[in-house]
Amino acid sequence: MKELQSEYQCAINLVIDLIGGKWKVLLLWHLNEGDKRFNELRRTIPEITKKMLTQQLRELEGHGLVKRTVFEEVPPRVVYSTTDFGRKLQPVLYGMCQWGDDYAEKEGIQMNSCWTGRDFMQK
Template identity: 45%
Template sequence: MPRIRHKRLDCSPGCAVEATLELIDGKWKGVILFHLLQGTLRFNALRKLLPNATQRMLTMQLRELEEDGFIHREIYPQVPPKVEYSLTEHGRTLEPVILALKRWGDAHTSFGASGRQAEASAKHEAEAGTH
């Protein structure tokens, strides 16, 4: 059962927004969901995609997403163990939300194209000033 702060969502019109954000809140959950939109991934593949996430933190985030019904963990009985993660049908319903967050971030943060252009321009100006 998802962990939601409010037991009822009639506290205000924005409570559903808060509840949604609370479910996907976590340092790596949004990025994990974004990468799983592309398809099933093994644990080590996720680790490579999230090099700044510790193994413990990634495991915790994956477990919470699984508990909330957004991802499915498939364990294959072999040595060494093989574990794959994929989005559930419920998790797929977050696709428009995750993609909207990505588009907004691309447009309004330093990670987006305009941010990269600004960084390149600043770097060019700094290099020109040192000559």
């Protein structure tokens, strides 16, 4: 897991250490839709490898943004969800999505693979 520094010059640097990279923001985005099992996340983000998904979920869990719940069943069932603190990122993620929609529209880029910021604004 990525170790956080004991001191940062700027809060943005801390945020980048917590959720930066190719997959963490996407994982948080999809977990905001509701609890997901490991294979559901893999189907939602087919480009991510099993190893990378495991690593990213562990890091998010280690930093208190994602919770892993194991149900004592046969076979065992594991569910991932955002923590209360992780859910505080929702407005930021929605804002990023809306900004991405606006940029895509401005540049003529087709958006068709995940929910858009406009989808959430209509709810």
